[in-house]
Amino acid sequence: MVNPRLSGRMLTEIVYEESRWQEIGLERIAESAARATLSHLGLGVGDYQIGLLACDDTRIATLNAEFRGKASATNVLSWPSEERAPEVPGAVPAPPVPMIPGEPEELGDIAIAWDTCAREARDAGRPMADHVTHLIVHGVLHLLGYDHLRDPDATLMEGLEAEILGKLGVPDPYRD
Template identity: 40%
Template sequence: MTTTIDIDVRLDSPQWQARLPDAEARCGRLAATALEAVDLPDGVVELSIVLADDEAVRALNKGWRGKDAPTNVLSFAALDEEDAPLVEGAPLLLGDVILAFETCAAEASDQGKSLEDHFSHLVIHGVLHLLGFDHEDEEEAIEMEALESALLASLGIADPYGDEEEDEGP
C-alpha cells in the first residue's frame, strides 16, 4: 500500500488570488514538500490550508490562543491530543493551517522578501507544525529551522533564517 495525500485548499480572502494567482496550486506543492520530510503511514493523509485575511486569523488567534492580534500562520494539529483517534483504514487527519494575507504581505515587505518566498516558508512551517515539529525551546527551534531551510533550499528559496551576507549561493 502507498500513501495518498489529500490537501484541501480554501481561498477565503481574494487578496491571495490577486497577489499570488497560483496560491492554491502552490499550497499543494509546498505541503507535499513538507510531508515528504517524514515517514507517513500507508493510506490517506489529509490536511487543509485556508488562505484567509487578518480579521479571520485574529479571531482564531483570540479564541484559541487568547491573543487578540493577527499572526502570519496558525496551525491546528489534529494529532496534538494523545488520545486522538487513529482508526485503521480511515484517513489520517493532520489538521489545518491558516494564513493571514495582510500580515504575511507586510512581513515579506518589511523583510525584503518576495511574497512568494515568504508564503512558501510559512506554508512549510505550518505543515511541519501539523507533523509535530515545534520551536518552544532552543533545541526544537534549531531542528525545525534547519528542516525548513533545507526544504526551502530544495525549492530554490533562500534560507529565511540565514544572514544575507553569508549567502554564498550555488
C-alpha cells in the first residue's frame, strides 16, 4: 500500500465520530484507496482534497434520511462538490480541474458507517480493510462523477473499482 506521508500532504481529511475506525487504521486505508483511485484515472493526487466522516449507523441513517429520503443506515454516502456526472449513459465524466494552481481542489465529502461496514465484511467473509478500501474507492469515484444508477454507468464504475482494487491487492468484490 502507498504510504501517504511519503508524498506530501494528506489527500483525505478525516473527522472521527466513531473511535473504532481508528483501531483499523482508517487513515492509511482511506489515503491509499483515494490516492490509487486518482492515480488510476491520471489525476494529480496533490491537486485534490477529500473530506471523510468516520461514523456509526445512527449518524449515517440520519444523513441518509436528510439527503436521500431513506431513513436507514447504509455503508457509504458521498457528496460531490459539484455535479460531474455525464448525461450520456456509460460515458466517462470529465476530470475536475483545479481552479487555483497550488491549492487543492475540494472533490467533496464521504461518510462511512462502522456498523454496516463491519456486518457486510463479516457476512461476505472479507477482511474489513478490504471492504473499506472498496467503499472508499467507490465513494471517490462518486465524487468524480461516476455512478451506478444506469446499467452502462454501473458497468463502467464496477470495472474501474475492480481495476483499482486489483492494483491494491484487494480481490474483485463483484466476483465471488
